[in-house]
Amino acid sequence: MRRFKSSSSKDQRVPTPDFTENTVSNGLEWESGLNPMKFMGIFVVCLMGLSVLFSLSAILQNPPSESLWTVAEARPLDVLPQKATNQEEDLSQPVEVPKDKLFGDLLPMGFDRESCLSRFESLLYRRELPQKPSSYLISKLRRYEALHKRCGPYTELYNKTLTHLKSGQYTSSSDCNYIVWISFSGLGNRILTLASAFLYALLTDRVLLVDRGVDMPDLFCEPFPEVSWLLPLDFPVTHQFNSFNQKSAESYGNMLKNNLLGNLSRSALPPYVYLHLVHNYDDHDKLFFCHQDQTFLQKIPWLIMKTDNYFVPSLFLIPSFEQELSDLFPEKATVFHFLGRYLFHPTNSVWGLISRYYQAYLAKADEKLGIQIRVFDTGTGPFRHVLDQILTCTTKENLLPEINRKEPIVTSLGKHKTKAVLLTSLSSGYSEEIRNMYWEYPTVTGEVISVYQPSHEEYQQTEKQTHNRKAWAEMYLLSLMDKLVTSSWSTFGYVAQGLGGLKPWILHKPENRTAPNPPCRQAMSMEPCFHAPPFYDCKKKTGVDTGLLVPHVRHCEDMSWGLKVVERDSEL
Ligand SMILES: *[C@@H]1O[C@H](CO)[C@@H](O)[C@H](O)[C@H]1NC(C)=O
Numbered sequence: 001m002r003r004f005k006s007s008s009s010k011d012q013r014v015p016t017p018d019f020t021e022n023t024v025s026n027g028l029e030w031e032s033g034l035n036p037m038k039f040m041g042i043f044v045v046c047l048m049g050l051s052v053l054f055s056l057s058a059i060l061q062n063p064p065s066e067s068l069w070t071v072a073e074a075r076p077l078d079v080l081p082q083k084a085t086n087q088e089e090d091l092s093q094p095v096e097v098p099k100d101k102l103f104g105d106l107l108p109m110g111f112d113r114e115s116c117l118s119r120f121e122s123l124l125y126r127r128e129l130p131q132k133p134s135s136y137l138i139s140k141l142r143r144y145e146a147l148h149k150r151c152g153p154y155t156e157l158y159n160k161t162l163t164h165l166k167s168g169q170y171t172s173s174s175d176c177n178y179i180v181w182i183s184f185s186g187l188g189n190r191i192l193t194l195a196s197a198f199l200y201a202l203l204t205d206r207v208l209l210v211d212r213g214v215d216m217p218d219l220f221c222e223p224f225p226e227v228s229w230l231l232p233l234d235f236p237v238t239h240q241f242n243s244f245n246q247k248s249a250e251s252y253g254n255m256l257k258n259n260l261l262g263n264l265s266r267s268a269l270p271p272y273v274y275l276h277l278v279h280n281y282d283d284h285d286k287l288f289f290c291h292q293d294q295t296f297l298q299k300i301p302w303l304i305m306k307t308d309n310y311f312v313p314s315l316f317l318i319p320s321f322e323q324e325l326s327d328l329f330p331e332k333a334t335v336f337h338f339l340g341r342y343l344f345h346p347t348n349s350v351w352g353l354i355s356r357y358y359q360a361y362l363a364k365a366d367e368k369l370g371i372q373i374r375v376f377d378t379g380t381g382p383f384r385h386v387l388d389q390i391l392t393c394t395t396k397e398n399l400l401p402e403i404n405r406k407e408p409i410v411t412s413l414g415k416h417k418t419k420a421v422l423l424t425s426l427s428s429g430y431s432e433e434i435r436n437m438y439w440e441y442p443t444v445t446g447e448v449i450s451v452y453q454p455s456h457e458e459y460q461q462t463e464k465q466t467h468n469r470k471a472w473a474e475m476y477l478l479s480l481m482d483k484l485v486t487s488s489w490s491t492f493g494y495v496a497q498g499l500g501g502l503k504p505w506i507l508h509k510p511e512n513r514t515a516p517n518p519p520c521r522q523a524m525s526m527e528p529c530f531h532a533p534p535f536y537d538c539k540k541k542t543g544v545d546t547g548l549l550v551p552h553v554r555h556c557e558d559m560s561w562g563l564k565v566v567e568r569d570s571e572l
């Protein structure tokens with residue numbers, strides 16, 4: 001808890017903890033028993049006497065303002081069939097993958113191989129993992145697929161439910177309930193939130209529909225057989241997605257605040273509710289994570305969610321989900337790992353980027369190390385203190401060998417072991433320095449080190465399509481490494497470690513432009529960190545440290561107020 005204290009200073013500048021520069025994060029004031037704020041809600045008893053444990057102070061590095069949150073995202077006017085976009089790729093190498101080996105039955109059968117090669121070929125690139133999905137998770141996924149097929153876009157039941165939505169009339173008779181995920185924030189965040197939304201769908205028997213945003217169909221294959229997960233373009237609420245924010249009258253938090261849900265008469269209930277789970281959400285919005293509120297939300301056929309956070313850890317704290325989660329994930333810290341591998345298959349254009357790079361530079365190395373650098377200081381770097389930190393971490397943790405500055409050649413017996421380093425960063429400076437170092441001096445072990453960096457865009461270009469394809473390819477390539485070093489707060493790193501099943505060495509966040517000591521530590525689990533969790537005890541209706549309630553939900557290594565899922569016996 002040492003870092004917990006140091007991170008809670010009031011005026012700490014907290015830049016964006018994710019892959020996009022244009023997002024705001026919340027610095028947090030952690031003080032016990034301050035400002036008990038009370039408010040009334042007729043509908044739910046649990047709304048009484050809410051203590052506010054912390055306040056958000058959104059502090060920005062660059063000057064973006066609140067308006068950035070409502071920046072209109074360009075939306076495609078037309079559906080591009082996924083197949084048609086991938087003509088230019090040549091992935092014709094024949095590879096045999098046994099049909100029964102789709103991740104120990106995690107993935108469904110019945111997909112056409114050519115339309116999404118990664119689904120079949122990724123097995124050839126990935127290491128075998130000790131963790132296996134539970135049979136309960138597998139059967140749950142098969143049941144979900146059946147539900148999706150019955151209720152997905154343009155099915156009879158979908159059309160029927162949509163009629164009610166269009167008429168603005170609430171009906172509880174629908175057989176199908178939905179969670180609509182709005183495409184929002186940078187790519188790393190989107191992958192994490194989509195997995196969170198899918199878990200929520202599994203827990204609440206909802207059908208997940210995906211807003212395609214600018215580029216979702218360009219990046220990801222369809223994960224469910226036969227019926228698309230993409231929200232139809234004529235969905236009546238889509239035009240409001242960009243404007244949904246903390247102030248929206250349709251949000252659950254504001255409905256509570258305005259007592260709109262006080263009237264339990266069913267005819268007065270709204271046909272849909274907007275869930276604002278963006279990091280700037282308020283205490284009313286956060287009641288989403290209370291059992292009583294979930295009981296109410298069950299009655300709403302359409303939930304429309306906007307979030308930039310991996311909120312899975314807080315689902316583990318809702319009593320009504322406890323048993324189900326424990327059955328689905330007997331090894332708790334595998335949620336993103338399995339759901340990520342189930343959901344996220346790169347499209348052929350992205351798979352081309354991944355497989356070509358892997359074969360050209362990584363496949364032959366005896367060992368592969370991924371280093372993911374994300375610097376939250378202003379400017380792109382490279383920075384000396386960051387380089388020092390990387391080198392101290394990798395040599396101290398025996399991830400890379402030391403160099404011998406005294407002798408021109410170090411001879412070693414036998415074959416020289418080769419180690420490939422895949423480094424991702426906006427700046428090319430770090431990989432150049434490390435590559436140079438291992439050129440100018442021999443390693444003390446005789447190992448041969450090669451350093452590769454796929455791209456260096458110097459700044460983030462979140463809107464550009466090729467940029468996101470490459471960013472997705474880089475995350476995926478990192479996930480194929482044997483070991484991983486990641487930067488604090490980076491959703492890019494979370495995705496790589498989760499998909500790869502890797503517990504990364506996390507580089508502590510440099511303070512004051514000096515390399516921290518120790519430079520890094522290995523993560524407790526491969527799960528991503530929830531950066532903006534609520535600190536509220538729904539039963540006692542007071543503030544509480546949600547990182548101390550159960551052994552398998554703890555504060556994160558890289559963000560002292562964040563929450564992550566760990567195995568019960570994880571060391572602190
Ligand atoms: C649902 O509605 C769409 C048009 O909105 C139509 O094309 C489709 O056939 C309908 N589905 C069924 C099963 O009737």
Ligand SMILES: *[C@@H]1O[C@H](CO)[C@@H](O)[C@H](O)[C@H]1NC(C)=O
Nearest residue numbers: 262263264265266267268269
């Ligand atoms: C609840 O809603 C119904 C129908 O909309 C209305 O007739 C009734 O007066 C409302 N009751 C309260 C307490 O607002």
Ligand SMILES: *[C@@H]1O[C@H](CO)[C@@H](O)[C@H](O)[C@H]1NC(C)=O
Nearest residue numbers: 006009510511512513514515
């Ligand atoms: C940060 O650096 C400045 C000047 O280099 C120094 O005065 C200050 O004490 C440092 N702060 C911390 C927390 O190390």
Ligand SMILES: [Mg+2]
Nearest residue numbers: 018019020186
């Ligand atoms: Mg992001």
